[in-house]
Amino acid sequence: MLVHALGHRPATQAVTDGWVTDCAATGIEVVEESRSTWRVWHVRAVAERQARTAGVGLADLDVGVDRVVGYALDRLSVRLGSADPIGEPAVLCRADGGSVYDVHGATSYTSARVPDAERRLFDVARATSGRRICEVRVGIVIAEDAANGVNRNDAQAAMVRDLATSGRRLQLALAPAGTGKTTAMRVLGRAWSDTGGQVIGLAPSAQAAHEFGPAIPSDADGGHTDTLPS
Numbered sequence: 001m002l003v004h005a006l007g008h009r010p011a012t013q014a015v016t017d018g019w020v021t022d023c024a025a026t027g028i029e030v031v032e033e034s035r036s037t038w039r040v041w042h043v044r045a046v047a048e049r050q051a052r053t054a055g056v057g058l059a060d061l062d063v064g065v066d067r068v069v070g071y072a073l074d075r076l077s078v079r080l081g082s083a084d085p086i087g088e089p090a091v092l093c094r095a096d097g098g099s100v101y102d103v104h105g106a107t108s109y110t111s112a113r114v115p116d117a118e119r120r121l122f123d124v125a126r127a128t129s130g131r132r133i134c135e136v137r138v139g140i141v142i143a144e145d146a147a148n149g150v151n152r153n154d155a156q157a158a159m160v161r162d163l164a165t166s167g168r169r170l171q172l173a174l175a176p177a178g179t180g181k182t183t184a185m186r187v188l189g190r191a192w193s194d195t196g197g198q199v200i201g202l203a204p205s206a207q208a209a210h211e212f213g214p215a216i217p218s219d220a221d222g223g224h225t226d227t228l229p230s
Helices: 002-006 017-034 040-054 058-075 113-126 135-147 154-165 181-194 206-215
Strands: 200-203 224-227
Touching: 017 040, 017 058, 040 058, 135 154, 135 181, 154 181, 181 206, 200 206, 206 224
Parallel strands: 200 224
Antiparallel strands: none
């Protein structure tokens, strides 16, 4: 183990143009999986891991990583925020040409795929051709809960009615933690399944899926709660 950890392997990867472009493309895909915007440090961390895995020699390591980062940010990323149209004089610029008044590494980037995905979500959210539940049926389910001693406040009841009757294919229910979103989902899930709808719950983590599980009707056709696929 010590020999493997401390031994120096010979360089196996030359820093070629092809390797730089491939690593940059892969690096952007990696950061896209976990964030919608990134900074130079996120891309550099991925590039350094790629260079180490590929076996880039120590003499070429810094130059290779710099080339990957530069290609990823300049060619494969979209800079966020507008640049100042008034440039700084040379005495107030760093060696790389940036202004000394700019915080180094603070520029945020994204990729063309992220705004495209956001536009597709907006398009779906505007569509009102989805399945609807009549307001009377929703009111019956809320009244059944009240008869069983489970009372929903006005905000929870309004959220359930809006989600169930709007016909929108994508909707957002946004509220602070502890305000009863999951509790309200029980009413929505039961109303949805009782009228022939299918309920599938997805959560970003196993713990969240476990907590969300009770909100999914167990008798719904195919209803279950799971984590989001990576």
